Amino acid sequence: MHRSATLAVIALALTLTACGSKVEDPVEQIVVRPPGVAAVPAAPAAWDLVAAGKAAFAVCTACHSAEPGGASGIGPNLHGVVGRGAGSVAGFSYSEAMAKSGLTWTESELDAFIANPSGKVPGTEMVAGQVADAQRRAAIIAYLASLKN
Ligand code: HEC
Incomplete structure (x- = not known):
């Protein structure tokens, strides 16, 4: 009886500690604004995923x-790789592995690759x-x- 009561108290204390630390964690802020209201200029066009992806594509x-x-x-x-079959560019000498992969380059397959x-x-x-x-990959794939x- 006593033992389980003690355990319950410990469990409660742990739960409270866990909750407490959660509150201190940084949270992502989602800003909701009515349609037509311009985005806060603090998030400039910088978050243009395609442009970011074009820049990140430099490594490729x-x-x-x-x-x-x-x-x-x-x-x-x-060019046009999204949606195309793997190993399908005419005249390119693919590895056997790629040629026979049977993959279609969906966005998620590209991400994994x-x-x-x-x-x-x-x-x-x-x-x-x-x-x-992962964010860099998402940008490259968007591009x-x-x-x-
Ligand atoms: C060092 C050279 C090199 C770099 C850098 C490189 N790749 Fe490749 N990539 C290749 C080669 C070689 C192949 C063909 C692989 C094969 O046949 O097995 C390939 C194949 C691919 C394919 C499959 C295309 C198809 O037609 O099936 C994709 C998609 C791809 N690369 C994306 C990228 C992206 C995106 C980047 C940059 C993040 C990148 N690659 C960087 C050399 C490179």
Whole structure:
């Protein structure tokens, strides 16, 4: 009886401690504004995901072009890659792993590939260009998705 009462008190104390520390944690603020009201200028056009992605794509351009009809380099041309089958750029010599992956480059497949190329497609010849940061990947993918054929 006594023991379980003590445990209950400890459990309560732990719960309170946990709650207390949660309150101190920084929280993400979501600002709700009525339609038509301009966004606070403190969040400038800087949060243009496509523009951010275009800038972040710089790490890819050593090997990839994303120009329409652009030549493939060390890696295949990536114009219109979102929605396209993996290993499908004519004239590019893919690894067998990529050619036979059977993947379609949806945004989530691209995310997984860019996060860890050889984890997603074991045996791929894309040996660099891994992007660890999820936000950076999201921006790059938004940029690639904005490039229509
Ligand atoms: C060091 C050169 C290099 C860099 C840097 C690089 N890649 Fe690649 N990438 C390749 C190669 C080579 C392939 C072909 C892989 C294969 O055949 O296995 C490839 C393939 C791909 C594919 C599959 C395309 C298709 O047609 O199936 C995507 C998508 C891709 N890369 C995206 C990126 C992105 C996004 C970046 C930048 C974050 C990047 N790559 C950086 C060399 C590179």
